[in-house]
Amino acid sequence: MMTGLRDARNLLQWVEIDRKALVHNLAEFRKLAGRSKKVLAVVKANAYGHGLREVSRIVVDAGADGLGVHSVDEGIALRREGIGAPVLVLGATSLGELGDAVRHGLRLTVYNRETIDALGRVARRLKLKGRVHLKVETGTQRQGVRPEDLVRFAHRVARYPELVLEGLSSHFANIEDTTSTAYPDRQLGVFLAAVEKLGRAGIVVPVKHMSCTAATILFPKTVFDMIRVGIGLYGLWPSRETLVSCRLRKRQPLELRPVLSWRARIAQLKAVPKGAFVGYGCTFRTTRPARLAVIPIGYADGYPRSLSNAAHVLIRGRRAAVRGRVAMNFITADVTDIPAARLEDEVTVLGRDGRESVTAETLAGTAGTISYEIVARISPLLPRLVR
Numbered sequence: 001m002m003t004g005l006r007d008a009r010n011l012l013q014w015v016e017i018d019r020k021a022l023v024h025n026l027a028e029f030r031k032l033a034g035r036s037k038k039v040l041a042v043v044k045a046n047a048y049g050h051g052l053r054e055v056s057r058i059v060v061d062a063g064a065d066g067l068g069v070h071s072v073d074e075g076i077a078l079r080r081e082g083i084g085a086p087v088l089v090l091g092a093t094s095l096g097e098l099g100d101a102v103r104h105g106l107r108l109t110v111y112n113r114e115t116i117d118a119l120g121r122v123a124r125r126l127k128l129k130g131r132v133h134l135k136v137e138t139g140t141q142r143q144g145v146r147p148e149d150l151v152r153f154a155h156r157v158a159r160y161p162e163l164v165l166e167g168l169s170s171h172f173a174n175i176e177d178t179t180s181t182a183y184p185d186r187q188l189g190v191f192l193a194a195v196e197k198l199g200r201a202g203i204v205v206p207v208k209h210m211s212c213t214a215a216t217i218l219f220p221k222t223v224f225d226m227i228r229v230g231i232g233l234y235g236l237w238p239s240r241e242t243l244v245s246c247r248l249r250k251r252q253p254l255e256l257r258p259v260l261s262w263r264a265r266i267a268q269l270k271a272v273p274k275g276a277f278v279g280y281g282c283t284f285r286t287t288r289p290a291r292l293a294v295i296p297i298g299y300a301d302g303y304p305r306s307l308s309n310a311a312h313v314l315i316r317g318r319r320a321a322v323r324g325r326v327a328m329n330f331i332t333a334d335v336t337d338i339p340a341a342r343l344e345d346e347v348t349v350l351g352r353d354g355r356e357s358v359t360a361e362t363l364a365g366t367a368g369t370i371s372y373e374i375v376a377r378i379s380p381l382l383p384r385l386v387r
Helices: 005-010 019-033 044-048 052-061 072-080 095-103 113-126 147-158 182-200 213-218 240-248 360-367 371-376
Strands: 013-017 038-042 066-069 087-089 107-110 130-135 163-169 207-209 226-229 260-265 268-272 290-295 312-315 318-321 331-334 346-353 356-358 384-386
Touching (some): 019 038, 038 207, 044 052, 052 384, 072 095, 095 113, 095 130, 113 163, 147 182, 163 182, 207 226, 213 226, 290 346, 318 331
Parallel strands (some): 066 087, 163 207
Antiparallel strands (some): 260 346, 290 331, 312 318, 346 356
16 A cells, blocks of 8 residues: 655655656656557566555556566565556566466466476466466576577477467676677577577567666667566666766667655764764774764665765755664764754655755665665565655
């Protein structure tokens, strides 16, 4: 159930989702791909930390053609919320989950013979259709059928009248971390050869898809029948290299709007003397009399411990340095230079407050990771409030 912003007054920590930004980003990718193409909104990993139920409802209402999840459990959670849009499981499915997947009408990414046979038997027993997307290995060495085995896999699917070969997919390995097109071009070549081989065997696959956020932005030739939009849906660029590549190709960068803000409240204010140690391990010592704000957020909530003594939060539109180690449930910020700070003032951990902002990219750079990890690891237990 979506909650109004007024309820944040009673919370010590919460996540805000900007509905207009989310709908805007979806429209940007729809426009980029072309109206005739399907758009799969990828909502795996709790919608990249944004909230599986909240995000899925918004994008389906805004016209997404389907939802991409990682697991059968995520797909079933959507069905239990009354979301009837097509759902494609992008990750692995155990043989024991196939019955639940078919009962809930989930599409499955398949690359094992055992899965095809078991799915065919389950669909026959349940008298339901099992919809299959074969994944071809093009160079990521993760999930996938070897190109030389693809026709045999397709014929295996055709043995079962209850199974529908709906899609053919693959995934790029090195499209975000470089400005070179060499490896993506090689993978694309393998995929196109696989499509041609299926065609020669008389096998037509209605939905071919290989294009992620970065591929959709940089390589229009990878946009086949459907695009899979993940990180870009949430207003984040896949990487700095993706933006640089976009400009090098003289392509107009999309106007992506960050969707998520992460906020908390000051739980305590305290005056400490010069020379006082702050937090576990005594890793920070004050060099002047200081005023500290204790904030109830920590690495258990997804705030990386690597941000200890390195990050900033925003209070009353001003930056406050994180002092001492990030603990499991608390951080401490220096508000000596923010004299107006008061108990239960709002703290922006990620997002904008007035003219200042803390971005996922900034936190990722400080923590030595990527923006995907910053948002995806935000605890699913925190309330997601849609505004």
